[in-house]
Amino acid sequence: MNENPIYFIGAGPGDVELITVKGRRLLDEADCIIYAGSLVNKELMDGCKAELYDSAGMDLDEIIEVITDRHAKGEKIVRLHTGDPSIYGAIREQMQRLDSFDIEYYVVPGVTSAAGAAASLKAELTLPEVSQTVIITRQEGRTPVPEPERLRTLASHQATMMIFLSVSMIDKVTDELIEGGYPESTPVVVVEKATWKDEKIVRGTVADIGDKVRKQDIRKTAMICVGKVFAVGQIQAESKLYDRTFSHGTRLARNS
Numbered sequence: 711m712n713e714n715p716i717y718f719i720g721a722g723p724g725d726v727e728l729i730t731v732k733g734r735r736l737l738d739e740a741d742c743i744i745y746a747g748s749l750v751n752k753e754l755m756d757g758c759k760a761e762l763y764d765s766a767g768m769d770l771d772e773i774i775e776v777i778t779d780r781h782a783k784g785e786k787i788v789r790l791h792t793g794d795p796s797i798y799g800a801i802r803e804q805m806q807r808l809d810s811f812d813i814e815y816y817v818v819p820g821v822t823s824a825a826g827a828a829a830s831l832k833a834e835l836t837l838p839e840v841s842q843t844v845i846i847t848r849q850e851g852r853t854p855v856p857e858p859e860r861l862r863t864l865a866s867h868q869a870t871m872m873i874f875l876s877v878s879m880i881d882k883v884t885d886e887l888i889e890g891g892y893p894e895s896t897p898v899v900v901v902e903k904a905t906w907k908d909e910k911i912v913r914g915t916v917a918d919i920g921d922k923v924r925k926q927d928i929r930k931t932a933m934i935c936v937g938k939v940f941a942v943g944q945i946q947a948e949s950k951l952y953d954r955t956f957s958h959g960t961r962l963a964r965n966s
């Protein structure tokens with residue numbers, strides 16, 4: 711069963727250099743690549759010898775059919791997902807089908823667009839004394855969100871939030887955030903196409919980001935980044951890790 715496994719690979723957020731070395735090698739070696747065409751940067755497949763399938767127009771049965779047919783011929787198959795496959799990747803359903811065919815598979819992680827957006831913003835998502843928690847979530851749309859995880863409930867923590875799949879519902883998002891407890895002045899940054907050449911960054915607050923996003927006509931492929939960690943140039947707190955008066959496993963405190 712271990713022979714010729716299928717690889718689910720994280721393509722990263724856009725920039726073609728943000729795929730892992732392992733992912734890059736497996737793409738180059740593949741005979742068949744099924745990629746999530748709505749979000750994956752197609753330049754990643756430039757020069758690949760593989761036959762390409764865009765999964766954007768395929769349903770689960772069709773995807774599995776391509777994988778099983780090609781696998782039966784002994785081909786090397788890559789399923790390429792945007793960002794990191796574990797986040798809104800719809801990989802589990804594919805894996806369950808492969809289990810039923812006794813086909814082995816592995817996952818190669820990728821740089822999630824949440825990390826891509828944070829890098830573009832040069833932001834630290836977990837600032838001491840500001841927020842030590844990052845919530846990855848989405849606004850409920852056609853895909854339901856379990857009741858205890860509704861945005862307004864999560865908002866009560868006032869932690870850092872990276873909201874996926876929701877920019878088309880920005881007003882609903884900000885209403886929920888305010889109802890849930892974020893002050894209207896809380897910074898919100900929307901990063902469209904993080905790490906792509908045509909990346910766009912829109913900065914605002916919970917109160918005004920909706921209008922700004924509409925003016926910029928941002929409707930998809932965007933991360934809504936919420937929280938005080940995104941305030942520009944206003945935060946004083948520094949970490950204990952590099953504090954000279956703080957001892958830890960690899961360094962003794964020096965008196966200041």
Ligand code: SAH
Binds near residue numbers: 874931
């Ligand atoms: N597995 C992916 C997420 C897939 S869901 C990951 O780890 O990034 C698709 C959503 O991801 C989009 O609606 C958007 O919210 C976000 N997204 C994907 N690529 C993005 C990018 N380059 N910039 C900003 N957001 C992105």
